[in-house]
Amino acid sequence: MKVTMKYFASIREAIGLASEQRQTEVTTLGALRDELIALGGAYADSLARGKAVRLALNQVMCQESAVLVEGAEVAFFPPVTGG
Amino acid sequence: MKARNSPRVSIQTADFDLSAEVVALRAKDPRVGAVCSFIGTVRDRTPGEHGSIASMELEHYPGMTEKSIEAMIDAALQRFNIFGARVIHRVGMLAPLDQIVLVVVTSAHRAESFQACEFLMDYLKTQAPFWKKEQTPAGARWVDARVSDDAALAKWGIALENTSLNAHD
Numbered sequence: 725m726k727v728t729m730k731y732f733a734s735i736r737e738a739i740g741l742a743s744e745q746r747q748t749e750v751t752t753l754g755a756l757r758d759e760l761i762a763l764g765g766a767y768a769d770s771l772a773r774g775k776a777v778r779l780a781l782n783q784v785m786c787q788e789s790a791v792l793v794e795g796a797e798v799a800f801f802p803p804v805t806g807g
Numbered sequence: 808m809k810a811r812n813s814p815r816v817s818i819q820t821a822d823f824d825l826s827a828e829v830v831a832l833r834a835k836d837p838r839v840g841a842v843c844s845f846i847g848t849v850r851d852r853t854p855g856e857h858g859s860i861a862s863m864e865l866e867h868y869p870g871m872t873e874k875s876i877e878a879m880i881d882a883a884l885q886r887f888n889i890f891g892a893r894v895i896h897r898v899g900m901l902a903p904l905d906q907i908v909l910v911v912v913t914s915a916h917r918a919e920s921f922q923a924c925e926f927l928m929d930y931l932k933t934q935a936p937f938w939k940k941e942q943t944p945a946g947a948r949w950v951d952a953r954v955s956d957d958a959a960l961a962k963w964g965i966a967l968e969n970t971s972l973n974a975h976d
Contacts, residue, residue: 733866733938734949776952776972783871785934785967799868799936803952803969806865806896806937807847807908807928 725749725794727756732801735777738770753779753798754788760800776803815892816876818867820899823909832893832911839890843920844911845928851903858903861942865898865907868936872896879930887923889914894927896937929959933969 730743750756757777760767771777780799781790792798817823825844833839851858880892895909910927914920939950952970960967 730868732868732936733940774972776970778969780868780871780936783868783874785875799871801868801936802938802949804933804936805939805950805952806867806935807932 725792725796727792727796727798729756729760730797730799732799734802735770735800738766740766748792751792752788753781753786753790753792756792756798757788757800771800777801778803815880815894816873817895818869818872818898819895820897822897822906823895825909825911828893828895828909828911832891832913834891836890836913838915839913840915841917841920842911842913843917843924844909845924846906847908847928849901849903849905849907859943859945860903861944862903863901863942864940865896865901866938866940867896867898872936875935876931879927879934882930883912883923883927886926887914887919889919889923892923892927894931896931896935898937926963929956929963930965932956933960934967 726745726747728743728745731739731741736742748756748759750759757771761771778801779786779788782797825846829842829844833842849863851860876894880894883889883892890913893911897907901907908931910924912920912923912927914923933956941948941950954970957968957970
């Protein structure tokens with residue numbers, strides 16, 4: 725299925741993209757994260773296990789077990805620091 | 808709840824005016840007996856360090872940021888006996904002394920407004936998608952999230968950890 729990934733803050737800067745689309749066979753957000761880590765380079769560094777990465781599915785904070793849907797918007801970002 | 812013309816949540820580059828927001832939120836409603844507000848401002852230093860922050864850039868997630876704060880206001884309205892709430896958060900490039908965030912709450916009595924105002928800020932600090940980047944003489948750095956902010960939200964019985972390695976709902 726086709727999903728849109730969005731990256732913010734330090735993760736956006738590391739990967740060098742704010743948004744990109746991807747065709748994937750995986751079914752959960754956690755598996756999508758692993759698939760991106762497997763690309764190596766900045767993906768592996770910025771999304772590495774052991775780093776606090778927060779996930780959102782269609783603009784709602786989610787666990788890695790959340791299930792992808794066709795056309796999903798998945799966001800990866802560091803812990804938030806507003807206020 | 809009474810319909811209001813002004814929105815409950817604004818994400819904007821422009822500054823805001825506390826007095827105007829209080830007038831709008833009170834809306835000449837004679838049931839209101841308490842108005843509590845909080846304003847967060849840009850410091851020129853991290854506590855314990857000398858002033859060195861020249862500017863601060865605020866990034867957000869357009870769409871999700873607004874939705875998440877709307878949900879926080881819904882939670883506050885359910886949890887506390889308040890009449891209304893207004894949240895304004897600035898984004899873009901800010902400088903020390905600038906206002907960053909405004910929360911205003913109205914209620915019949917003060918306790919509810921005080922509590923709801925603190926609740927909204929505790930929630931926003933750890934669950935609204937904003938990120939701060941400081942410009943210092945040593946270069947730019949992304950601000951680290953604080954575990955103490957997670958503890959502040961936990962005291963309301965909400966166990967959502969911003970700084971945890973494991974993502975959550």
